[in-house]
Amino acid sequence: MTRRPKRGRKPPDPSAPAGADRARTGPPDPPEGGPPPSRRAFLWKAWLGLAGLAVIELIWVVVDSLRPRRRDVATADVVVVAGPVDHFAPASVTAFPAGRFYLVRTEEGGFLAVSRACTHLGCTVPWSSEEYRFVCPCHGSAFDLHGDVVNPPAPRALDLFEVRIENHIVKVNTANVRRRRAFDPQQVTWA
Amino acid sequence: MPEARVPESRRADAIGQGPSGLAGRVWRSIVRAPLAPRTDQERKWAMVQNFVLHFRPVRVPVKTLAYTHTLGLGGMSLVLVMVLIGTGVLLMFGYEPAPGRAYDSVQALETVTTFGGFVRGVHHWSANALILIAVLHLLRVFFTSGFHAPRQFNWVIGLGLLACIAASNFTGYLLPWDQRSFWAITITTGMLSYVPLIGGWLQQVARGGPDIGRATLIIFYTLHTTVVPVLILGLAALHFWRIRKARGVVVPRAPGEAHDPQPERVLGLPFLLMREFVVALVLVAGVFTFAALVAAPLGEVANPGMSPNPAKAPWYFMGLQELLLHFHPVFAVLIVPGAAVLLLLAIPYLRYEDDPSGIWFVSNRGRLMARRAAMAALLLTPLLIALDEWVLDASKLLPTLPGFVTVGVLPVTVLTVLAWVTWKRERARPGATRNEMVLAGFVFGGVTFAVLTVVGVWFRVGGMALGWAGW
């Protein structure tokens, strides 16, 4: 085996133009006879710009593929037809598991569609008819018929869905949840 | 390492164990160094030539070999990562990441696949052991002051690895799709919604929609099986490489013993590698035995309509959930943990008077201060938890103020001021160095977090009331 010279760069070739061996990290000085400096600088900037564009596109693709989707239209119907108005007695709570909400008829006869997700950390809140309130099994929050907090740790009233009454039929749109601090009579839909 | 170079003639002789002729030539083209080196010369050469061995140092300071110094925790973490990748790939052959299929496929793994339950058990218990061992490794490095220059940035990389390990465990938690996993992920992603301004958006991104469902499972599955493992392998490579660049782990010394710039070194093969091999074998045997005896839990299939009572986060996040019971959410999920992470990151970059790297607990006084800090945290934390649970009721004491003040700004300020005063008083004691102070502060914070976790895991029952939750 012939002994190779120590690994590393080739010894500098004395005939090569000065500066050719230097690492290129910025716009290099134009060698004799090369393109004029303005063109070189322009190409350098153009490459940088393109690289920046590529990075931005990449970030966009990643962010976009992670963007949360709307509630699955395929698995849950967005508009839930609850039924005729007089199916629901005043001061009653009816569960709609597919729509993830309770249809509440208030003592006065108005309607509220209350989300079943606890505002504390998101557990599903069952209605307890003996206690006449929603009681969260996870950490003990409780809400009254209107969804107002009667026992912490939940910080705000249960979320709402939009209720519409057409031809005495109650319909609930589950596409968007509406957050609220507390119950307000304006939230009630009347037949 | 000039001695490692062996003349060509002797190499052929050393490899000469292989067959002659074509087979021998092929064999020698694959294995360039002797498989069973006999002399030190050959061992060094093997360390340089062999791809697997070249990850380990040719020579190591003899003092760092003491098992009581590193406890082998870093190596154990790597072994567990390997075990997790192996078992994880096996599980991927059977698992289906879709809400209607996931639970059934896990059940099929348990009952139909040969040794499927065992493989899942090894995966489950290795993952939990990894968190524990990685945390212990962090403690070992901290307590032997292994974060001073030139190891400062490696501490940061280590914290990144710990975050990845937690992410990996957390994303894996959802995959069985049973009640336990479904509601633990509901609760933990529910905590995200308390981050001010961007909380709701953050939660939606993590879940891939408003609820835990198909999108969540795909996101978690992808993170768990691709993104996080790649991150862990990359960061781990960087972590180990930087240890080599720092010329090995810190050399242990007794308090008062001077730093030795030229510690005595011995060959990595056999001294280091034998020890690492033994640790790996014992660890793997331990995990396999445990997995054979205790099956990985699999409860009822997830039911989005019925929450269990109580619903708990994964055990490594229970300290956070316990904090949430006592403080306003913005403080419990953002400010307090954020401050803790910043403090951890800052540890290697503070200005210290001296460099005690290699000494357990800095000094004799450091040892004493650490013990006192641990005792204080062990006493104070349960006391404060009990006080908040049964005596103090912010909404009755200060009914006019919002919760952000009564259970947020107010208690956090009081506790911070108390900590600050204690720090100043201790610092004023003659001779307490910054190193000793940071040690005591770290111990106090660490024990507090440990107590919160223990209370959350074992002492929270239905409705998150205090009581014995059982094993």
Ligand code: FES
């Ligand atoms: S999720 Fe309902 S009280 Fe915590």
